[in-house]
Amino acid sequence: MQSKAHQIVTGLQRLTLFWRASQWEVAKELGLNPTQCEILTRVAVRPERVADLALVLGISQASLSDSVASLDRKGMVRRRPDPKDGRARQIVVTEAGRVLAARMPEAPEALQDALAGLGHADAAGLLRSLTLIIRSLQEARAIPVQRMCLTCRYFSPHVHDDPARPHHCAFVDAAFGDAALRLDCADYETATEEAAARVWAALAEVG
Numbered sequence: 414m415q416s417k418a419h420q421i422v423t424g425l426q427r428l429t430l431f432w433r434a435s436q437w438e439v440a441k442e443l444g445l446n447p448t449q450c451e452i453l454t455r456v457a458v459r460p461e462r463v464a465d466l467a468l469v470l471g472i473s474q475a476s477l478s479d480s481v482a483s484l485d486r487k488g489m490v491r492r493r494p495d496p497k498d499g500r501a502r503q504i505v506v507t508e509a510g511r512v513l514a515a516r517m518p519e520a521p522e523a524l525q526d527a528l529a530g531l532g533h534a535d536a537a538g539l540l541r542s543l544t545l546i547i548r549s550l551q552e553a554r555a556i557p558v559q560r561m562c563l564t565c566r567y568f569s570p571h572v573h574d575d576p577a578r579p580h581h582c583a584f585v586d587a588a589f590g591d592a593a594l595r596l597d598c599a600d601y602e603t604a605t606e607e608a609a610a611r612v613w614a615a616l617a618e619v620g
């Protein structure tokens with residue numbers, strides 16, 4: 414009998430194949446490629462440093478610069494010095510880029526329908542599982558740090574008695590549950606390694 418890991422990986426592969434094909438369709442329709450779409454989506458939320466973007470997208474700075482240069486030529490982004498560090502460059506969306514980014518669907522329609530069909534407990538469990546897997550991969554240095562709750566300095570897990578909303582976000586000063594865990598949050602700020610390790614240990618203890 415094939416292992417549980419094999420079945421999960423098979424499921425993730427199917428979703429990835431579907432996701433990639435959908436990304437190419439959307440990108441083609443907008444006259445971009447999937448990497449350019451991803452860059453535009455991210456900088457539409459907030460300006461990003463070149464080095465940070467390359468890291469989070471898992472591509473070299475040279476590849477990223479090519480994609481940014483192409484977006485720049487199309488009038489979708491511009492580069493400027495980072496206000497916090499004049500030696501670094503930031504990528505900022507233009508109004509035209511923001512309009513284009515707004516046309517990109519959050520997810521393929523069929524996937525959105527499938528996710529909407531999940532019950533609350535299934536959706537929350539799925540999000541928690543994905544969060545834990547991604548955090549494990551980060552811990553193993555297999556993927557870069559994501560803007561996610563588990564490594565955010567505002568996050569405290571399992572600090573409230575309400576089982577539906579046990580976690581706390583100090584940024585908005587509110588309790589929330591697994592269904593509201595973020596894997597990409599515009600308000601994210603990286604926690605210290607010690608604080609992130611404490612969060613990780615607290616989650617492992619609860620299981």
Ligand code: SF4
Pocket residue numbers: 560561562563565566567568569581582583584585595598599600601602
């Ligand atoms: S700021 Fe965002 S990433 Fe940080 S804890 Fe709050 S919701 Fe999570």
